[in-house]
Amino acid sequence: MDIFDFVGSYKNHPVLFVGSGFSLRYLKNSYNWPDLLRTIAIELTGSDEYYLDLRQSSFDEKKDECNLIQLASALEEKFNEILKNDRNGKFKEINDKFYELSRNHKSVSRFKLYVCDLLNHMDFRNGVNGEVDLFREMSKNISSIITTNYDLLLEELVDFIPLIGNEILLSNPYGTIYKIHGCINNPNSIILTKDDYIQFNQRYDLIRAQLISLFVHNPIIFLGYSVQDENIQSILNTIFKYVPPNSEQAKRIKRNFLLVEYEPDLKSTEISDHDILVDGNLISINKVKTDNFKDIYKAIHELALPISAMDIRKVQEVVKEITSGGTIKVTIADDIETLKNSDKVLAIGSTKNIKYEIKEYTELCIEYFDLIESNNNEVIKLIDSMKIASRNWFPINGFLQIVPELESKVRLQGQLKKQVAEEVKRLKKIKFPLDISTIKEIYSSEEIVASNKLKAVTYLTFIEKISLSDLKDFLLNFEDKNTSDFRKLLSFYDYKFYKN
Helix, strand or coil, rough: CEEEHHHHHHHHHCCEECCCCHHHHHCCCCCCCHHHHHHHHHHHHCCCHHHHHHHHHECCCCCCCCCCHHHHHHHHHHHHHHHCCCCCCCCCCHHHHHHHHHHHHCCCCCCHHEEEECCCCCCCCCCHHHHHHHHHHHHHHEEEEEEECCCCHHHHHHCCCCCCHHHCCCCCCCCCCEEECCCCCCCHHHHHHHHHHHHHHHHHHHHHHHHHHHHHHHHHHEEEECCHHHHHHHHHHHHHCCCCCCCHHHHHHHEEEEEEECCCCCCCCCCHHHHEECCCCCEEEEEEEEECCHHHHHHHHHHCCCCCCHHHHHHHHHHHHHHHCCCCCCCCCCCCHHHHCCCCCCCCCCCCCCCCCCHHHHHHHHCHHHHHHHCCCCHHHHHHHCCCCEEEEEEHHHHHCCCCCCHHHHHHHHHHHHEEEHHHHHHHCCCCCCCCCCCHHHHHHCCCHHHHHHHHHHHHHHHCCHHHHHHHHHHCCCCCCHHHHHHHHHHHHHHHCCCC
């Protein structure tokens, strides 16, 4: 399955979990954790030898790796001591900030002030503008973003509200950046040393509960992490500490969990299974190794849901104001025409009384049979103004019976014909029993594994073992019409029914 089919099956808006690899991809002045500490040590002492000594003394033999929390703690102590004894030296500006804050009764570490100073400027890499613009565009389909990064890159790219520390509690889960390890706008919030992590873990329980709620209800896409990253391990440990590994909630989380792992020059966006050992349990996750982030962003951008994440945020803010005793007037009416004007109005009414416009091609697929039966040419004419990519399944032939003069007719018919031919070629490689004549028999057959049921419906209909009337009934009662599986099957029906 590729990224477009995977993301296209989402039923609600995904949450992004963003790590240091994301900033490294787009900014010249960005660091992963070891490089950040190494850079500070070299700036402090003039060589990398002090850093190498710290790394050696912080080595954890049990884990066979350096304990970066211990290293950061030792470096902070050394950094603060040197600056204290060298007021007007190389780091004079940091000392200036430290004493200015101290005079205002604000206690802050010189070390963290310098970290903030290093990450304060955004110098974008050459050639990333197109990809960055795609990220901005696809943010309309993002519920929220969780990040362990300190910098302000995400705030620069999307119009989300940043929340730090306890601000995360009981917040609106839409249109929010959760900065769980702090932010350079608040040096004291940065989680970096041993003491920071001790305090963080002491107050993390309620934040953890908020994040688990997001993970249970939304798809999660990890960007800027590797599969070995301790943040991935920590999150999975957190989830499956509170969610039993074999429960329905756990299965839903696993289905919605996607790790995007950077692989230089690899353009494939095929999703694969990957097993991770979490607290003694083997957890299977979905992973894509790629350097093709444009298609990742395009897949999210093309996700067709009834309402954008930002519109949900607006509605939630209005409802919050209503329930908190605000001044918004609330009127519930069967007919929207009976509603009176107000500063803010949340209108709920029958679709018969509300004029609306279909903007996404996926909505036409859902309403396919009704639009054709009602000869709704006004809506069908909108096809020419829609973006329907060459990889998108779209049942054009039925709509052409109503509006034959569509400008996109030749392109979309050619596109569908090519898609059907390529899909049939793939399906021929699967050995389906040919003595089946109904879709019901496919779903009761033990010869056809669950993952091949829909493929069998598609292929056996194409070779006319199953009737088109049977397929139409199946489509009318399809469980989730807002999926690529439904659109593909509908397109096969459309191709066969209107073939001549």
